[in-house]
Amino acid sequence: MISALSNQWLQALQADGCRITRSRKVIVDLLLNSDRALGPIEIYDLARKEYPALGLVTVYRTLEKLEAMGLIQRVHLPDGCHRYLRSTQGHEHLLLCTQCGKVVTFSGDDFSKLSDRVSQNTGFLIQEHWLQLFGVCPDCRKHL
Amino acid sequence: MISALSNQWLQALQADGCRITRSRKVIVDLLLNSDRALGPIEIYDLARKEYPALGLVTVYRTLEKLEAMGLIQRVHLPDGCHRYLRSTQGHEHLLLCTQCGKVVTFSGDDFSKLSDRVSQNTGFLIQEHWLQLFGVCPDCRKHL
DNA sequence: TTTAAAATGAAAATCACTTTCAATAAGGAT
DNA sequence: ATCCTTATTGAAAGTGATTTTCATTTTAAA
Numbered sequence A, B: 001m002i003s004a005l006s007n008q009w010l011q012a013l014q015a016d017g018c019r020i021t022r023s024r025k026v027i028v029d030l031l032l033n034s035d036r037a038l039g040p041i042e043i044y045d046l047a048r049k050e051y052p053a054l055g056l057v058t059v060y061r062t063l064e065k066l067e068a069m070g071l072i073q074r075v076h077l078p079d080g081c082h083r084y085l086r087s088t089q090g091h092e093h094l095l096l097c098t099q100c101g102k103v104v105t106f107s108g109d110d111f112s113k114l115s116d117r118v119s120q121n122t123g124f125l126i127q128e129h130w131l132q133l134f135g136v137c138p139d140c141r142k143h144l
Numbered sequence C: 001t002t003t004a005a006a007a008t009g010a011a012a013a014t015c016a017c018t019t020t021c022a023a024t025a026a027g028g029a030t
Numbered sequence D: 001a002t003c004c005t006t007a008t009t010g011a012a013a014g015t016g017a018t019t020t021t022c023a024t025t026t027t028a029a030a
Helices: A004-015 A022-033 A040-050 A056-068 A112-122 A138-142 B004-015 B022-033 B040-050 B056-068 B112-122 B138-142
Strands: A072-075 A083-086 A092-097 A103-107 A125-136 B072-075 B083-086 B092-097 B103-107 B125-136
Touching: A004 A022, A004 A056, A022 A040, A022 A056, A022 A083, A040 A056, A056 A072, A056 A083, A103 B112, A112 A125, A112 B103, A112 B125, A125 B112, B004 B022, B022 B040, B022 B056, B022 B083, B040 B056, B056 B072, B056 B083, B112 B125
Parallel strands: A092 A125, B092 B125
Antiparallel strands: A072 A083, A092 A103, A125 B125, B072 B083, B092 B103
């Protein structure tokens, strides 16, 4: 099943001078439809159910390209640091389930006050911030 | 130069049943006096200037122990995910210089409001949060 | 179709980290 | 100070993830 968004990504790749291949279709589709951040090996294993000839190297190369294009973003978790998630529009923060890995985004509070305060106290020029919340999602709460 | 704090850490190690060794002295001293988060290899290279016989394995083992004791904490950066920094008392957030890596901590705003709001909207049970700011420190601002 | 360039997978190489193990060193007991 | 138990050590081998190389295949534009 190739969704509309999937086509959008593939077209974006094409517009960037890339070719549309079966490998890329499968990987894009996985990332687009996952509600969790996925690691390279995880993607490799899942994708091969759909397309067994896929090579791990291609997974790495595709992730690199998709990240460079801003379609996916790398997520840092307490355990793995190389998980990938489809990017959100605008600046969204992440809420991750520590049980199943599900990711939900939420739009941030206004950090300008905090940012100003810290900037004044430290003399830093503040450029960016990361905010991640960790917790247990509704489904996992039931089973725990 | 062995600082007072350095002795404090070494005594804490000893109280935990560890022995005070040259390797540990050198590594503790580095971590205690660094204003940046250091990675294992970085520590290995720096420490060998002081004590060339040091092995990389010992660095890993010492970091593991210091982290388990809560004397140092692991920090995730956009590039490296295995950097270590001396722990702060209480819950402090991090402000990192994107040029030189210097780390400054600041005590957080109260996140309970945000936490409650997100919890209500998502149904998640929220356990923890990470907040990191990135910017340019006063020294690096001069040269840029 | 043809064709040039991009993309591929297999294999080898590299890198960070862990495990194993025999030798060494710390520090309490003497 | 010296002995002795045990923690600690570094070298080397092992592991697992990621990257590089390269000959082959595939894409898509001509």
